[in-house]
Amino acid sequence: MKQIGIIGTGSYLPSQVVKNQDFETRDFLNSDGTSFKQENSIIIEKFKAITGIGERRYVDDNLNTSDIAFLAAEQAISDAEIDKESLDYIIFAHNFGDVAHGQSQGDTLPSLATRVKHHLRIKNPKCVAYDLLFGCPGWVEGIIQANAFIKSGIAKRCLVIGAETLSRITDPNDRDSMIYSDGAGASVVAETEGRGQILSHASATYAYEEAYFLFYGKSYKNDSPEDTKYIKMYGRKIYEFALNHVPQAMKDCVDESGIAISEIKKIFIHQANEKMDEAIVKRFFELYEMEVPNGIMPMNIGTLGNSSVATIPTLLDMVRKEKLENHQIQKGDVVIFASVGAGMNVNAIVYKV
Numbered sequence: 001m002k003q004i005g006i007i008g009t010g011s012y013l014p015s016q017v018v019k020n021q022d023f024e025t026r027d028f029l030n031s032d033g034t035s036f037k038q039e040n041s042i043i044i045e046k047f048k049a050i051t052g053i054g055e056r057r058y059v060d061d062n063l064n065t066s067d068i069a070f071l072a073a074e075q076a077i078s079d080a081e082i083d084k085e086s087l088d089y090i091i092f093a094h095n096f097g098d099v100a101h102g103q104s105q106g107d108t109l110p111s112l113a114t115r116v117k118h119h120l121r122i123k124n125p126k127c128v129a130y131d132l133l134f135g136c137p138g139w140v141e142g143i144i145q146a147n148a149f150i151k152s153g154i155a156k157r158c159l160v161i162g163a164e165t166l167s168r169i170t171d172p173n174d175r176d177s178m179i180y181s182d183g184a185g186a187s188v189v190a191e192t193e194g195r196g197q198i199l200s201h202a203s204a205t206y207a208y209e210e211a212y213f214l215f216y217g218k219s220y221k222n223d224s225p226e227d228t229k230y231i232k233m234y235g236r237k238i239y240e241f242a243l244n245h246v247p248q249a250m251k252d253c254v255d256e257s258g259i260a261i262s263e264i265k266k267i268f269i270h271q272a273n274e275k276m277d278e279a280i281v282k283r284f285f286e287l288y289e290m291e292v293p294n295g296i297m298p299m300n301i302g303t304l305g306n307s308s309v310a311t312i313p314t315l316l317d318m319v320r321k322e323k324l325e326n327h328q329i330q331k332g333d334v335v336i337f338a339s340v341g342a343g344m345n346v347n348a349i350v351y352k353v
Contacts, residue, residue: 002191003192004146005189006143007189007190007192008076008077008082009186009187010185010187011185011186011313012068012069012075012184013183013304015057016059020044020047023178024044026177029221036175051275052275052302055302055303057304057307061101062101064165065112066116067119068163068182069094069186070116073116073186075317076186077159079188085124086156087158088128088149089146090113090161091146092130092131092142093163094132094163094164095164095308095309096165096169099165104169104228104230113130135343135344135345136340137309137339137345139161140347141345141347142161143160145158147198150189158189161185161187162185163184163185166180167180170231171231171232174232180306181305181306181307185310185311197351197352199334199350201347202249202253202347205345206241206343210343213241213344214231214341214344215233216231239276242280243276243279243283245340246340250336252348253349259334265333265335268335268336268338270312270340271304271305271315274302278297298318299315316337332352334353337349
């Protein structure tokens with residue numbers, strides 16, 4: 001059986017740091033356009049306690065989602081030590097396309113994957129480039145698709161990217177705007193010859209009642225243009241959904257892999273909300289009647305915010321390259337990737353480094 005895994009990673013973290021106190025002058029409103037009773041300092045304090053976010057990164061005005069994806073992709077290709085012309089697929093997970101500074105409308109013509117291929121100056125026409133819309137779990141799903149392509153024999157090497165510039169599609173009058181950030185992560189997936197292996201994976205879409213837990217909606221400011229839309233969410237419903245579905249998806253994946261729960265060294269979970277992620281991991285280990293092991297869950301949401309599809313690949317790149325304090329992975333370690341997001345989609349991978 002082929003051993004298929006990640007042979008190179010790269011990431012781009014924007015240089016513009018936006019701290020929580022930078023939101024103190026915002027006019028935060030309820031969904032009906034009324035003002036909050038609390039002062040912004042109280043809102044921000046509660047936000048930090050729940051999400052763990054103290055600051056986040058925004059891209060410079062001259063950069064777009066496909067630009068930062070290209071920069072992450074260059075790193076991943078270099079790290080993998082391969083010829084870029086040998087790539088069979090470029091799979092680009094995002095949700096909103098290229099959104100120019102000062103705009104809120106996404107541009108996806110041509111596809112962002114095609115734009116990255118163009119930036120990389122890849123001449124090979126058999127390198128197929130396409131976009132993947134799967135909410136925040138998009139990068140994980142891209143890895144699953146790359147694994148299937150290589151396992152079937154129709155590809156040997158795939159570049160999987162997760163990138164987003166959420167700062168450009170957030171409603172400035174919505175306190176949830178403090179959650180979102182920008183970033184890009186990329187990975188090269190190939191036959192590994194003992195350098196890593198995808199052991200199992202699981203995916204699911206819940207759309208009967210859950211399809212619009214995340215959606216595109218108008219500003220909370222009543223006199224804003226009707227045709228300008230922003231990312232919106234029902235936070236409590238998403239929290240409850242994640243706790244009810246992600247731990248079991250992770251367990252199903254571990255059980256399928258044949259790996260003992262005691263062998264899991266790290267859990268790379270979508271950096272959505274610190275309290276939610278901690279609750280998911282706690283409930284996951286409760287399914288095995290275990291306490292959460294110390295140091296099992298690397299986190300960078302405190303300084304990077306929630307960059308959607310980019311959170312797991314950037315976190316993985318940081319840990320692989322020992323850029324996150326007190327977290328390392330070694331050859332032979334078994335880790336889990338897990339994510340939840342718009343769809344509502346859930347997925348997980350058990351991976352041997």
